[in-house]
Amino acid sequence: MAHKFIFDCQHIDKSFGGTHALDDVEFHVKRGEVHALVGENGAGKSTLMKIIIGLYKADMGTMMFEEKPYEANSPAHAIQMGIAMIHQELNPEPHLTIAEHIFLNREDTIGKTPILNKKLTNQKAQEILDKFNFPYNAKTLMGELTLAQVQMIEIIKAVSSDAKLIIMDEPTSSLDNEETDRLFNTIRDLKKEGVAIIYISHRIEEIYEICDYVSVLRDGRYVGSGSVKDVTRADLISMMVGRKVDNIFPKIDVPIGDVALKVEGLTGNGFTDINFEVHRGEILGISGLVGSGRSETLRAIFGLDPKESGKIFLEGQEIEIDSPFDAVKNGIAMVNEDRKNFGLCLFRSIRENISLSNLWRDQQGLYLHVNKEKKEVGSVSEILRVKAASIEDEAYSLSGGNQQKVVLSKWIMANPKVLLLDEPTRGIDVGAKAEIHSLMCEFASKGMAIVMVSSELPEIMGMSDRILVYHEGRINGEVTREEILSGKATQETILAREFGEKVAEEAL
Amino acid sequence: MKSAVTNLTSSIISRLSTGEIFGMRRDLFLKRYGITMVLLLMVVGVSIFSPTFRTTRNLLSVLEQISVNGVLALGMVFVITSGEIDLSIGSMLALTGVIIGQVLTATESMFLAIVVSVIACAIFGFLNGFLVAKFKMFSFVVTLSTQLVIRGVGYVISQGKSMSLADPNFRKIGLGRIWGVIPNSVLILLGVAAIAYFLLHWTKFGRYIYAVGGNKQAALASGVNVFWTKVRAFMIMGIASGIAGVILTSRINAAQPNIGMGYETDAIAAxxxxxxxxxxxxxxxxxxxxxxxxxxxxxxxxxLLQIDSYYQVIVKGLLIIGAVLLDMFLSRKRN
Known part of the structure; x- marks a missing residue:
């Protein structure tokens, strides 16, 4: 039984701190098969792949590759043994030639000297390129190639180093239709030569077009697998969700007021023609797959990223936002998903972090009234229940949940009209999560308008009055709280829209 | 007796390794006062070996000697705290001297000479900061280049010639003493220190400097104006260079376009x-x-210990490395 699998892993376990990223996962790939691996955000796909190529070590479990026990110490080691990965983000060294790139770390030398034999390397590279009908000279610089071409070179490189299993992570995310077709042709050629491919994708159509077999992960567990022919779309999506929306969310209904923030035709890097309104007292959820343009939208509204076009209205007045300071002055606050880089100065005190956004308003004159500052910061951090010995403690000494509460305190002290939250509970423990959820309700009840991006469907469904579903940079449907409560909208229907399923126009 | 000594030693060791020092947690104490302890140890050590060291005359002369570097370091700390570096300050010292020479000779106004030279340095500080903050260039590269520009400007103004200064009052800035005891330059240093302390620790601007240097992205995402914060830090460095340049020029009592080389090292080291x-x-x-x-x-x-001046340079270099290692060791918890 086992011999027909080129790759076979059993009982893989991996934890990071308190998070169980992979729990008793099994996964097997047959020779010459294109095997799709799917799952929601955070299901454990990347963790599993990183274990396979040696970036992480599994805590438990066994892996077999070509019927031999397998374990890689590094990606280079994995390639040596015949497993290569084509990453979603390609970062080629632009000054290397194609030949130098393909033969990186296995350069030909003249005899046993360390002198490079460039002629031989170029010749060998050219032969491989010709074999794949790649219409470029091997001496072309990597920096001159398009993304699709770089990706092709990566595949050629993997094959030329005798890879028997190639992992492709979202290979079509930055390709156009024609480039995608070309990639699929290459994949079919590889299949004929007996190369197996693990194909990770968020695009369900592609899975049905190119893959033979599909495995599903959910919350770090292996859910099941089957031949693509036998699994319907609906099956696939319900295998991916299956989590229950518990009633653990403290969402309370508050009266919805006037429009606070309105966005018209907003277009920028990663999102196109976004239109929405959020009212006072309302929590608007934005749901979508990672990379669908959710965070980018918030960043652009807040002035962290430039906008290409579109208008932003605050309480009916059009406002210009070119920098975060413009947003802050207008009463828009944003909790960034990247707490360490965009949220906190880790080596400064809680007090300094919280007051940072508020000094311009709360402190008049040249002299800093530190006693006033201490009092104000102390009271806001008390309301938000920041747990620390003193507000003079440095931010790095706090737990993730408390760090997040410091970031929230900073913005609550500014008493904003609109609060943008990007993954507000990522990486924090259950207790702090619940506290942040009830704080959100508290803020909403005071008339704040909240926009929340989250990768966790239960959180989005449990906390939002309304949900916008993003698909590839556009809004692909809207779900109301009534639809969720009545069971008309479920995790399945939302996820289907995230995966691009068209909204059925209901005749009313 | 012997056991008493052993007890004392072991209690000191246990205090240093776990307990508290003067009621403060050991790691916090060492982090905050570790370098002060080093200074005290050095003072005690040198005092034992050289009785001359502990005379008031000598201690005052130490303070007088450090005043130029002190003013520079007090400006440099703004730039370093904002996450940058300024290598152009040596040239600014020369520029200050040259401008003082010209203005003093032309107008005979000491006040005007000082103001013009300090403003010139502030302008070059602005230029440094503008290039760094606007184009996101590395300050190392920017100031490595502008130090050439500034020194060149000094040569052009002075035509490369030294010029001795006639005003006897101007000499007093760097060499005079109040009541014949306290050096003027030490008072200037203390004044600059007071202003620097106020700016860095008691103003919004100081807070922004810490935020921008601590995490530029978080500062930006908190609505801090990163551009002006950096530009102002460099301008303060320029003004400090101007003030230090006035003291230095007054001391050598001449306008020389070739002074000030290597002064950035001591300022950064401090x-x-x-x-x-x-x-x-x-x-x-x-x-x-x-x-x-x-x-x-x-x-x-x-x-005083009659160590060869060539060795002094080596010791200083080693001391900087030692200080950085000590700092990393004391704050290793952060990593």
């Missing part, structure tokens, strides 16, 4: 010894003052 992090966001003015005094004591102490 900041780093005083606990400023090269990554930015961490520093204090009192710490910087301790760093300044340590460098002064090293020079003075080694002179």
């Amino acid at each position: 900041c780093v010894i005083g606990g400023a992090s090269f990554a930015g966001g961490i520093s204090t003015i009192p710490g910087t003052l301790v760093g300044i005094v340590i460098i002064g004591v090293i020079y003075n102490g080694m002179n």
Whole structure:
């Protein structure tokens, strides 16, 4: 039984701190098969792949590759043994030639000297390129190639180093239709030569077009697998969700007021023609797959990223936002998903972090009234229940949940009209999560308008009055709280829209 | 008797390894006062070996000697805290001298000479900051280049010639003493230190410097104007260079376009010894003052102990490395 699998892993376990990223996962790939691996955000796909190529070590479990026990110490080691990965983000060294790139770390030398034999390397590279009908000279610089071409070179490189299993992570995310077709042709050629491919994708159509077999992960567990022919779309999506929306969310209904923030035709890097309104007292959820343009939208509204076009209205007045300071002055606050880089100065005190956004308003004159500052910061951090010995403690000494509460305190002290939250509970423990959820309700009840991006469907469904579903940079449907409560909208229907399923126009 | 000594030793060791020092947690105590302890040890050590060291006359002369570097370091700490570096200050010293020479000769107004030269340095500080903050260039590269420009401007203005200064009052700035005891330059240093302390620790601007140096992206995402914060830090460095240049010029009593080479090293060293992090966001003015005094004591102490001046340079270099290692060791919990 086992011999027909080129790759076979059993009982893989991996934890990071308190998070169980992979729990008793099994996964097997047959020779010459294109095997799709799917799952929601955070299901454990990347963790599993990183274990396979040696970036992480599994805590438990066994892996077999070509019927031999397998374990890689590094990606280079994995390639040596015949497993290569084509990453979603390609970062080629632009000054290397194609030949130098393909033969990186296995350069030909003249005899046993360390002198490079460039002629031989170029010749060998050219032969491989010709074999794949790649219409470029091997001496072309990597920096001159398009993304699709770089990706092709990566595949050629993997094959030329005798890879028997190639992992492709979202290979079509930055390709156009024609480039995608070309990639699929290459994949079919590889299949004929007996190369197996693990194909990770968020695009369900592609899975049905190119893959033979599909495995599903959910919350770090292996859910099941089957031949693509036998699994319907609906099956696939319900295998991916299956989590229950518990009633653990403290969402309370508050009266919805006037429009606070309105966005018209907003277009920028990663999102196109976004239109929405959020009212006072309302929590608007934005749901979508990672990379669908959710965070980018918030960043652009807040002035962290430039906008290409579109208008932003605050309480009916059009406002210009070119920098975060413009947003802050207008009463828009944003909790960034990247707490360490965009949220906190880790080596400064809680007090300094919280007051940072508020000094311009709360402190008049040249002299800093530190006693006033201490009092104000102390009271806001008390309301938000920041747990620390003193507000003079440095931010790095706090737990993730408390760090997040410091970031929230900073913005609550500014008493904003609109609060943008990007993954507000990522990486924090259950207790702090619940506290942040009830704080959100508290803020909403005071008339704040909240926009929340989250990768966790239960959180989005449990906390939002309304949900916008993003698909590839556009809004692909809207779900109301009534639809969720009545069971008309479920995790399945939302996820289907995230995966691009068209909204059925209901005749009313 | 023997057991008493053993007990004392072991209690000191256990205190140093776990317990508290003067009611403060050991790691916090060492982080905050570690470098001050080093200074005290140095002072005690040099005092034992050289009775001359502990005379009031000598101690005042140490302070007088460190005043130029002290003013520079007090400006440099703003730039380093904001996460940058300024290598152009040596040239600014020369530029100050040259401008003073020209203005003093032409107008005979000491006041005008000082104001014009300090403003010129502030303008070049603005230029440094503008290039760094606007185009996101590395300050190392920017100031490495502008130091050539500034020195060149000094040569052009002076036509490369030295010029002795006639005004006897101007000499008093760097060499005079109040009541014949307290050097004027030490008072200037203390005044600059007071202003620097106020700016860095008691104003919004100071807070923004810490935020921008600590985490530029978080500062930006908190609505801090990163551009002006950096530009102002460089302007303060320029003004400090101007003031230091006035003292230096007054001391040599001549306008020379070739002075000031290598002064940035001592200023940077004082900041780093005083606990400023090269990554930015961490520093204090009192710490910087301790760093300044340590460098002064090293020079003075080694002179008194008759250590060859060539070796002094080596010792200073090693001391900077030692200070950085010590700092990393004391704050290793952060990583």
